Amino acid sequence: MSKFDSKRITEIHQHLHTHLPSDSALRVKTLESLLVEKGLVNGETIDAWVELYSEVIGPKRGAEIVALAWTDPEFKQRLMNNASLAIDELGFLGTATGHLQVVENTPLVHNLVVCTLCSCYPFSILGIAPAWYKTAAYRSRIVRNPRSVLEEFGVEIDDSIEIRVWDSTAELRYLVLPQQPEGSKSMDLKLLSSLVTRNSMIGTDRFLKINTRRKS
Amino acid sequence: MDGIHDLGGKEGFGPIEVDEEHVAFRYIWEGREWALSRCARAPHISIDWWRHCRELIQAEDYLNRPYFDSWAQTDLSTYINADILSIEEIKTGKADNSSTKNLPVPVKLSLEYLRKNHRENAIKFNNPERSEPSIKINQSVLTNRNGHSGHTRLPQYARGRHGVIHKYHGAHIFPDLSAKGIKTYQNLYSVAFEAAELWPEANGRRDRIFLDLWESYLIEVN
Numbered sequence: 249m250s251k252f253d254s255k256r257i258t259e260i261h262q263h264l265h266t267h268l269p270s271d272s273a274l275r276v277k278t279l280e281s282l283l284v285e286k287g288l289v290n291g292e293t294i295d296a297w298v299e300l301y302s303e304v305i306g307p308k309r310g311a312e313i314v315a316l317a318w319t320d321p322e323f324k325q326r327l328m329n330n331a332s333l334a335i336d337e338l339g340f341l342g343t344a345t346g347h348l349q350v351v352e353n354t355p356l357v358h359n360l361v362v363c364t365l366c367s368c369y370p371f372s373i374l375g376i377a378p379a380w381y382k383t384a385a386y387r388s389r390i391v392r393n394p395r396s397v398l399e400e401f402g403v404e405i406d407d408s409i410e411i412r413v414w415d416s417t418a419e420l421r422y423l424v425l426p427q428q429p430e431g432s433k434s435m436d437l438k439l440l441s442s443l444v445t446r447n448s449m450i451g452t453d454r455f456l457k458i459n460t461r462r463k464s
Numbered sequence: 465m466d467g468i469h470d471l472g473g474k475e476g477f478g479p480i481e482v483d484e485e486h487v488a489f490r491y492i493w494e495g496r497e498w499a500l501s502r503c504a505r506a507p508h509i510s511i512d513w514w515r516h517c518r519e520l521i522q523a524e525d526y527l528n529r530p531y532f533d534s535w536a537q538t539d540l541s542t543y544i545n546a547d548i549l550s551i552e553e554i555k556t557g558k559a560d561n562s563s564t565k566n567l568p569v570p571v572k573l574s575l576e577y578l579r580k581n582h583r584e585n586a587i588k589f590n591n592p593e594r595s596e597p598s599i600k601i602n603q604s605v606l607t608n609r610n611g612h613s614g615h616t617r618l619p620q621y622a623r624g625r626h627g628v629i630h631k632y633h634g635a636h637i638f639p640d641l642s643a644k645g646i647k648t649y650q651n652l653y654s655v656a657f658e659a660a661e662l663w664p665e666a667n668g669r670r671d672r673i674f675l676d677l678w679e680s681y682l683i684e685v686n
Contacts, residue, residue, distance in 0.1 A: 252644045257520045260541045263551045272533040273493040279536050285559035289503045290570040297499035300578045302488045342582035364472030376488040382531040385477040392473045411671040417617045418676035419589040
C-alpha cells in the first residue's frame with residue numbers, strides 16, 4: 249500500500265480524534281514520551297531546541313537586519329538581491345530562510361505577509377510566529393481586506409498607498425523592510441534596531457516611533 | 465484539496481486578537497512540540513506530504529484546536545502511517561518496543577551546537593542547474609480553474625484568475641507531486657494579482673496580492 253494515501257491519513261485522524269486526550273499538553277506529552285521511549289528522540293536535544301527558540305533566536309535578529317539595511321547601502325543592496333546570502337553574513341541563516349525575500353516599504357507602498365494555506369514564517373530571523381499570524385481570522389481576511397486588518401492593528405493607511413500582500417504559497421519566505429523613522433539618522437545600530445517592532449517586519453505595523461520602546 | 469485549511473478570502477472569523485503577550489511559547493507544550501518537530505520525523509517524509517497530513521485533520525479540529533496541537537496530531541498521523549507508532553500505543557501511552565525496527569539512533573545536541581550549526585537547517589528547494597524561465601516577466605497569465613483532491617499550493621481564491629508574472633525564482637520542488645513521494649522540479653514565479661481581479665468589493669482599490677506559483681498552475685494569455 250502506498251505511504252501517501254490521503255484516505256488512510258483521514259482514517260488515522262478519526263482514530264486520533266477519538267483516542268487522544270483533549271488537553272493539548274497531554275497530547276504532546278503522549279507524542280514525546282513514545283518517541284523518547286522508542287529511542288527516536290533525545291530529551292536533551294529537545295531541551296536545546298526549546299532554548300534556542302526561546303532565548304537565542306527571535307525578532308531581534310530581524311530588527312538587526314533592518315537597522316543594518318537602513319545604515320549600510322551596500323548591505324541593503326545585497327539583502328535585496330539575495331537575502332539568504334546577506335543574512336548568512338550575520339549568522340542568521342537557518343530554519344525556513346533558505347529562500348528569503350525582502351520586500352521594501354516606501355512612502356507609496358506598504359507590504360504585508362501571510363500564509364493562507366498553512367502558516368509559513370521565516371523562523372530563523374523572526375523566531376516563532378505570533379499567535380494571531382496563525383489564526384483563521386488573519387489568514388482569511390488579510391488577502392481580501394488588508395485595510396480592515398491594519399485598522400485593527402491601529403495602523404491608519406492612506407488610500408493613495410498601494411498595499412502589497414505576499415501570500416507565502418511556496419518555500420520563499422518574506423521579510424518586510426520598514427521605513428526608517430524620521431529623526432533617527434544619527435542613531436547607532438543598537439538604538440535603531442530597538443525601534444523595529446516584530447509586527448513591522450510582517451507588515452501589521454508601519455509607522456515606527458523613535459521614542460517608544462518595542463512592544464510587539 | 466479543497467479543505468478547510470484553504471482560508472484565503474473566507475469570511476466570518478471575526479476580529480483578530482492583536483494584543484497578545486510577546487513570548488515565543490505561551491505554554492510549555494508548545495515549545496516541546498516545536499522542538500519535537502525539529503528533532504525527528506517519519507522516514508521518507510516530505511514537507512509537502514506533512515502539510516497534506518495537516519490539511520486532512522477534521523475541519524472542526526483544524527479550526528478549533530491550538531496551532532501546535534495540530535502539529536502534534538500531524539506528527540502522530542505520519543508516525544502511525546509509517547508503522548512507527550500504533551493507535552494502541554497512543555491509547556495506552558506505553559511503547560511496544562517489539563515493533564521498533566531499524567530506527568535511526570537519536571543524537572544528543574547541545575544548545576551551543578544548535579546555535580553554531582543552525583544554518584544547516586536552511587533547506588534549499590530549488591534545482592541550481594535549472595534557471596531558465598519559460599514565461600517572461602510582465603507576461604499575463606491565467607491560473608488553473610480547478611484544483612485537485614491532493615496537496616496543492618494554488619489556493620481557491622486565486623484559481624481561474626488573471627495575473628502578471630512579477631519575478632522568476634528558478635525551478636523548485638513541485639509540491640503536488642512531492643506530497644505523493646515524487647520529487648520533480650518546476651519553474652516558480654511570483655505572480656501579481658490586482659485586488660479587483662480577486663474580490664468583488666475591491667473595485668477601485670489599487671492593492672495587489674502576490675502568490676508564488678509553479679508553472680503548471682499557469683497558462684500564458686494575451
